[in-house]
Amino acid sequence: MRKFLLCTTLLLGVFVFGQQKSTGIVNLTTNVRANFLLDNVTQTVTLTLIGPNDRWFGLQFGSFTNVEGMLAGQDLIWWNNVTVIDSRFNGEGFSPTTDGINNWTLVSNTNNTPSPGLRTLICTRPLTTGDANDFQFNFNDTSIDIAWARCNSASYTLNNHGGANRGYAVDTPFTNLGTAVFEQDEVQVYPNPSHGNFQISAKQPIQKIVVYSLTGKQLQEITPNAENPNQVQVSNELAKGVYLLNIFGEGLNTWKKVIVE
Numbered sequence: 001m002r003k004f005l006l007c008t009t010l011l012l013g014v015f016v017f018g019q020q021k022s023t024g025i026v027n028l029t030t031n032v033r034a035n036f037l038l039d040n041v042t043q044t045v046t047l048t049l050i051g052p053n054d055r056w057f058g059l060q061f062g063s064f065t066n067v068e069g070m071l072a073g074q075d076l077i078w079w080n081n082v083t084v085i086d087s088r089f090n091g092e093g094f095s096p097t098t099d100g101i102n103n104w105t106l107v108s109n110t111n112n113t114p115s116p117g118l119r120t121l122i123c124t125r126p127l128t129t130g131d132a133n134d135f136q137f138n139f140n141d142t143s144i145d146i147a148w149a150r151c152n153s154a155s156y157t158l159n160n161h162g163g164a165n166r167g168y169a170v171d172t173p174f175t176n177l178g179t180a181v182f183e184q185d186e187v188q189v190y191p192n193p194s195h196g197n198f199q200i201s202a203k204q205p206i207q208k209i210v211v212y213s214l215t216g217k218q219l220q221e222i223t224p225n226a227e228n229p230n231q232v233q234v235s236n237e238l239a240k241g242v243y244l245l246n247i248f249g250e251g252l253n254t255w256k257k258v259i260v261e
Contacts, residue, residue: 021139021174022253028148029167031118034059037253038127038174040139046107046124046253047077049084053111053119056080056158057150060089062135064145064170075135077104077123081156084123088133095158103129108207108248116154120250122207145170186254187247193259197235200256202249205229210246211238219243 019040025048026034033050051057058078065071072091077084086104087096107122127137147168149161188201200209206229209222224232229249238260245256 019139020177020255022177023144023172023174026146026169026172028146028169032057032148032150034146034148035253036061036144036174038137038139038141043127043139044124045127045137046122047104048250048253049077049079049121049123050118050250051079051121051150052116053113054116054154055151056156058148060147060149061144064147064168070147073133075133078158079119079121084121086134099131099133101129101131103131103134110205110207110250112250120207122248122253141174143171143173146172186252187256189245189256189258192257193261196238196260197233198258200232200234200245200247202230202247202252204249204252206232206247206249206252208248209234210248212244212246213241 020037021040022037023035028034031050031052033048035048037046037048038044039046047059049057049059056079058076060070060074060076062075064074070089070092072089074089076087076089076096078087078096079085084102084104084106086099086102088099089096103125104123105125107124108120110120112118112120125134127139129136145168147166149166151157151159152162152165186203190199190201192198200206206224209224209232211219211222213219219238220236222232222234240260243258243260245258247254247256
């Protein structure tokens with residue numbers, strides 16, 4: 001009976017952590033892409049936002065009554081060459097207002113040189129923040145409206161960007177990832193099971209790995225070696241047990257399970 005209960009607990013842990021849905025990478029225009037990932041267990045949204053590395057760029061999101069966006073009160077996040085700014089619109093022709101509380105946490109900022117090249121930002125916030133200035137995500141949502149803009153020249157001062165440097169993607173659908181997120185071939189963990197030393201290999205550069213217990217407690221954060229970001233060697237003192245790895249990269253936000261014997 002004890003062994004049965006242990007197996008049941010592990011299966012439940014895998015199932016619960018699989019409750020995610022994502023827009024996938026949305027190609028908004030040349031050098032501007034975005035991906036929203038909603039997690040029903042942690043009640044968080046992770047935004048991967050990709051744009052030019054030599055100017056500001058921003059994303060409006062929510063449910064639009066005007067597909068071109070920029071209506072007063074709409075939620076906005078933008079990059080100012082230092083961090084991501086949590087803002088809201090005051091209407092077309094007016095500068096947005098920075099929220100009193102920045103509910104977005106910048107997880108990673110990767111400048112993909114040579115310049116001018118791309119910048120990849122990964123940031124998170126709760127699905128619901130309790131802030132009247134923020135769009136409140138609902139895990140049951142089937143789609144989201146997105147509008148984007150970038151500066152038309154190398155500058156981090158908000159200004160008019162011109163029609164060629166703005167656009168929108170309304171009714172962008174969410175896809176339920178279910179438990180398949182653990183089985184994606186783009187990331188491999190081996191040997192698994194291990195004795196605490198294992199390797200994580202990906203088809204694209206890994207930016208960060210966060211290790212969780214099955215109860216959802218964050219245990220540690222691993223930053224890859226810049227010389228070989230596609231392969232990460234993990235040598236640590238994890239106790240025997242089952243752990244969940246949240247692996248981040250450009251267009252990558254996936255989970256893997258690892259067993260330490």
